[in-house]
C-alpha cells in the first residue's frame with residue numbers, strides 16, 4: 301500500500317497567496333485491480349507551478365480540494381498494457397506525489413524525445429507554456445516576417461518562448477521583465493530590445509525608445525496598467541493576443557481603466573483572448589515543432605527548479621512574485 305502526499309487548498313486565497321493557505325495531507329492509495337479504473341500507479345517526478353492556478357482555484361475549487369496542476373510522472377506499477385513500468389507521462393493529477401489512473405487522461409511524451417533532454421521540459425518549453433507561445437503567436441497574433449513583436453513577462457515560461465519563436469519567424473522582438481538579470485537573459489537568448497519595467501522612469505518612453513515605429517503584435521501576459529500603456533504604441537491594424545493578466549490575479553478589488561476603446565478604434569486594432577486548449581487537436585504538431593527547435597539550439601530553455609515536494613507552496617508563491625527565470629518547476 302502506498303501513502304501519497306498531497307497539497308490541499310486549506311483556505312481560498314485572499315490577495316497574495318500565503319503558505320498558510322495550503323495543507324499537506326497524506327492519502328492512502330488503493331491497490332491496483334485488473335478491471336475498473338485502478339490500473340496504474342504513478343509517482344510524480346516534476347510538478348508544475350503556474351499562474352493559472354491562482355484564478356482557477358477561485359473559479360473551480362472549494363476549500364479542502366487538492367491543488368490543481370500537472371506533473372511529469374513515472375509509471376511504477378501497471379495493469380494496463382499500454383503503459384509499461386518506467387514509462388514517463390504528463391498528467392493533470394494535481395499537487396500529489398503519487399496517484400492512481402486508468403490511463404485515459406495521461407499523455408505520453410513525444411516518441412522522439414531524446415534521452416539527453418530533461419523530461420521536466422514537458423511542463424515548460426515543450427509543454428503547455430510552449431504551446432501557448434506557439435499558437436498565440438501563429439494563430440492569434442498572426443505574426444509575419446519583418447514585423448515587430450512586444451511581449452511582457454518575457455523571461456518567464458511563455459514569454460521566453462514567444463520571443464524566440466518570433467525571432468525564428470523573422471520578427472524584431474522587444475521584451476520586458478522585472479529584473480536586470482532577466483533583461484540580461486533576454487538579450488542573451490536573442491531579443492533585439494529588452495528593458496526592466498520596474499526600473500524604467502517611464503514605461504511610455506521605454507516602449508517608444510525600443511520601437512519608435514510602434515508594434516505590429518503584442519503578446520500580453522500581464523494586462524492591467526502595462527497593457528493600457530502598450531496599446532497606445534500599437535501600429536495601425538496591430539494585433540493583441542490577450543494571453544494572461546497576471547497583474548490582476550491577486551487583486552481583491554478589481555482595477556479600473558483607462559479603457560481600450562479609443563486606441564482600438566483609431567488604430568483599427570484586433571484584440572483576442574485565447575486559451576491554449578483551443579488547439580488541443582494540434583498539440584502533437586506544436587510539440588514536435590518545439591522539440592525540433594530545442595534540439596537544433598534555436599530555442600533555449602531555462603528552468604527554475606525547486607527541490608522537494610514540501611516546498612511546492614513556496615515555489616508557487618515565488619513564481620507569482622517574479623522570482624523565477626524561465627519555467628518554475630518542483631522536483632520531488
Ligand code: NDP
Pocket residue numbers: 350351352428429432453454455456457458459476477478479482521522542543544545546547548574575576577619620621622623624626627628
Ligand atoms: P511566468 O513563468 O512568466 O511567471 C510569471 C511571471 O509574471 C513572473 O515571473 C513575473 O515576471 C510576472 N509577474 C508577476 N506579477 C506581475 C505583475 N504584477 N506585473 C507584471 N508581471 C508580473 O508564467 P507563465 O509563463 O506560465 O505565464 C505567463 C502568463 O501567461 C500568465 O499570465 C498566465 O496566466 C498566462 N498563460 C495563459 C495561457 C492561456 O492559455 N491563455 C496558458 C499559459 C499561461 P517579472 O519579473 O517579469 O515581473
